[in-house]
Every structure is written in C-alpha cells, then in structure tokens.
Amino acid sequence: MDNTQTSGVVSLESLYNEKIEPHLVELKGQRGKFQQEIFRMVLSVLALVVFILLFNQSGSGLFLVPVIGVIALIIVFGIRANQKMKLYRTAFKEKVVARIVKTINPEWLYHADGMISESVYRTSDIFRRSYDKYRGDDLVRGTLDKTDFECSELHTQYREVTTDSKGRTRTRWVTIFKGLFFHADFNKEFHGRTYVSPDFAERFLGRIGRKFQKISGPAxxxxxxxxxxxxxxxxxxxxxxxxxYILTPTIMEAMLNIRKNYNCNVHFSFIGSRVYCALSIRKNLFEPKLFGSIVDLHEIENMYHLFRVNEVIIHELNLNTRIWTKD
Incomplete structure (x- = not known):
C-alpha cells in the first residue's frame, strides 16, 4: 500500500499548527538555557581578562592565577553549554524533524543520529577519494511499495597538509561530499558498473572536455x-x-527532473542490485538554529521537500514497476 501523502500546503500548515508550534515554547526554553550558558561564559571570561590586565599593570607575581581561572571557566562553561545544546538538539529532532518524516510516511523509520554506513558509501563507488572524516545524521529507512531504501545526510572530508617555504605546516580539511546520500533496491542484478555524474568538463571546456571525459572517470x-x-x-x-539497458529515455528524463527539482549536483551509480544517488548540498539541512525563530512554515516546507527525495527518486526511476527480475 502506498502511504505517500499529498505535499499540499494545507497538510504542512496543519502539521506546523497542530504538531510543531505547540512545542516551540518548550524548545525556546531549552535553547534559552544554552544561550544563558554562553552569555555567562562570555561575561566571566571578559571579567577575568580585565582582572588579568590589572594584575599585569600592578606587577604582581600571581599573574598565572587568573589565567588558570580563565581556562578553567572556559572548560566548565563549555561542558555545560555543550550539554544544554545536546538537549536542545535532541528535542528539536524529536518534535520537529521526526514529525516531518512521519507526515510523509508514518511507516518510515527515523534515527536522528543514524547515518548511511561507510560500507554502503564505499560500495557506491561514487566518490573514490579516500576520506579521513566520515560523519552523518538524520537517517531515514523504509519501504515504498516493493522498494526498500535508506537516506541520510553525509559529510566526508580528507586532511590536506602543506608546508610553506619556511617549513611551517598547515592543515586544512577538504570536503569530498556533503549532502543527502540515498540508495535503494533496483530489482536487477547488474553485471557491470554504471556511473552517472555531473558533466563539469564538457559544460566548461566544450569539445576539449569531451576528450578529457574519455581519459578520466572510473570506466x-x-x-x-x-x-x-x-x-x-x-x-x-x-x-x-x-x-x-539501464539508462532508458524514461530513466534519463527522471534524472534530469531530479537535477532540476533539487537544483544541485547529482551523482548516480548502479552497482550490484542497487541504485545509489548523492545530492550535493553544502549547508546543514536539519539542524536547530541558535538565534531568531526556531522554525517557521517555510523551513518546514524545505525540510519536507528534502525528505521527499526518497519517494521522488523511487517514483521518478520507476523502481516499483519491477520490469526486471533479479538473475
């Protein structure tokens, strides 16, 4: 049975008014506690900095005492602020994000701190650069009709260390992928590997780019x-x-629609018996704000639209049609 719900504004307004807005007061209270810890930490540090400057002018030998005090205060207030932030983030995920997912399909499972496994990411072979950091959250897992899927936010990075002419080293973290990562059953056992990537080379270099495509790429x-x-x-x-055989006119049109709908670079791969899709989106997608309104209807609509990528991909690629059987 298809549990997909209509993405009309009325249902989203109802979701916001009935299931989210009543909890905003509680969320504001939790966020306020976090902000108070930050405010206290800043005031305390400023007071001790002034105290240190006065000590320094007086020539006192106890200069290290207030310095140690500043460090200790930063550590104590930092721990407390981090605890308050975790509570606020957990409440936001439960009272806002989880409710959006359940509105799309009540049978989907949502794990705020879950993510696509590293083995799935590597199996997709979409991003072949080795990574040093692998992070993610907001895992959604479920089934639409006959098709099982998983989707989560992911961020992979590698560490780049350079040395200047004076022998000083500089370390920076370079993003490989940041965005939504999706995979689903394609109901066909592929013998080879097919990769569909954004065409940067031909887009910017024309015919020269086409020649570059022939000598680059995974296949x-x-x-x-x-x-x-x-x-x-x-x-x-x-x-x-x-x-x-895989990239039928219908499938190609579907990929173009996904690219246009989400207005971002999209990668696909068809490996084993699954289709993998990575939508590159640089901003954090489902995190609570520290200042301003906690969440409004427009932000609810954006989150809803992003989570619907699961059913959009499955429906656009006709994964439930089952025109093939697995070998």
Whole structure:
C-alpha cells in the first residue's frame, strides 16, 4: 500500500499548527538555557581578562592565577553549554524533524543520529577519494511499495597538509561530499558498473572536455543520444550494453527532473542490485538554529521537500514497476 501523502500546503500548515508550534515554547526554553550558558561564559571570561590586565599593570607575581581561572571557566562553561545544546538538539529532532518524516510516511523509520554506513558509501563507488572524516545524521529507512531504501545526510572530508617555504605546516580539511546520500533496491542484478555524474568538463571546456571525459572517470565513456541529458551528465560504464539497458529515455528524463527539482549536483551509480544517488548540498539541512525563530512554515516546507527525495527518486526511476527480475 502506498502511504505517500499529498505535499499540499494545507497538510504542512496543519502539521506546523497542530504538531510543531505547540512545542516551540518548550524548545525556546531549552535553547534559552544554552544561550544563558554562553552569555555567562562570555561575561566571566571578559571579567577575568580585565582582572588579568590589572594584575599585569600592578606587577604582581600571581599573574598565572587568573589565567588558570580563565581556562578553567572556559572548560566548565563549555561542558555545560555543550550539554544544554545536546538537549536542545535532541528535542528539536524529536518534535520537529521526526514529525516531518512521519507526515510523509508514518511507516518510515527515523534515527536522528543514524547515518548511511561507510560500507554502503564505499560500495557506491561514487566518490573514490579516500576520506579521513566520515560523519552523518538524520537517517531515514523504509519501504515504498516493493522498494526498500535508506537516506541520510553525509559529510566526508580528507586532511590536506602543506608546508610553506619556511617549513611551517598547515592543515586544512577538504570536503569530498556533503549532502543527502540515498540508495535503494533496483530489482536487477547488474553485471557491470554504471556511473552517472555531473558533466563539469564538457559544460566548461566544450569539445576539449569531451576528450578529457574519455581519459578520466572510473570506466569507459558512454555517449548517449539524449542531447539535454548529455549537457547535464556524463556516463561511464564497464558494460556499454548494460548501461544503455539501464539508462532508458524514461530513466534519463527522471534524472534530469531530479537535477532540476533539487537544483544541485547529482551523482548516480548502479552497482550490484542497487541504485545509489548523492545530492550535493553544502549547508546543514536539519539542524536547530541558535538565534531568531526556531522554525517557521517555510523551513518546514524545505525540510519536507528534502525528505521527499526518497519517494521522488523511487517514483521518478520507476523502481516499483519491477520490469526486471533479479538473475
């Protein structure tokens, strides 16, 4: 049975007015406690800095005492503020984010601190750069009709260390992927691997970019006849025939729709018996705000739209049609 609900404004207004707004007072209270800890920490540190400056002018030998006091206060208030922030974040996820997910489909499972496993990320082979940090949250797992899926926010990074002419080292963290990562059953056992990626090279370099595509990528280049699709995506596959079998005109049109609907770079891969999809979105998606309104109807609509990517991909790619059977 399809539990997909209508994405009309009325249902979202009802969700906001009946299930979220009544809890905003409680959330504001929890956020207020966090803000108070920050305010106390700042005031205390400023007072001790002034005290240190006065000690320094007087030439007292007890200069280290207030310095140690500043460090101790920062540690104590930092721990307390972190605890308050965790409580506020947990409440926000339970009272806002989880309710949005359940509005889309009450049978989906939501785990605020869950994420797509590293093994799934690696199996997708979409981002082949080795990573040093792997983080994520807001895992949604479920089934739409016959198709099982998982989706979560992910952020992978690698550490880059450089040394300047004076021998000083500098470390920076470089993002490999940040956004929503999705995978679902395709109901076909693929013999090869097919990759669909944003076409940066041809978009900016034209014919030279096409030549670059042939020598780069995880597999040989596949040239398709859909002109609009070729402008947005580049396809590589270990099996040219299978790639064309997968990328039907309907599937290519669906990928273009997903690219347009979410207005971000989108990667796909078809490996094993699953389809993988990564939507690159640089901002944090489902986190509580520290200042201003906690959440409004417009933000509820944005979250709702992002979580619906699960059913959008499944429906757009016709994964429930089951036109194939697994070998």
């Amino acid at each position: 040989p280049l596949v040239v398709l006849e859909n002109v609009e699709f070729e402008k947005e995506f580049v396809v590589h596959a270990t099996d040219q025939i299978e790639a064309r």
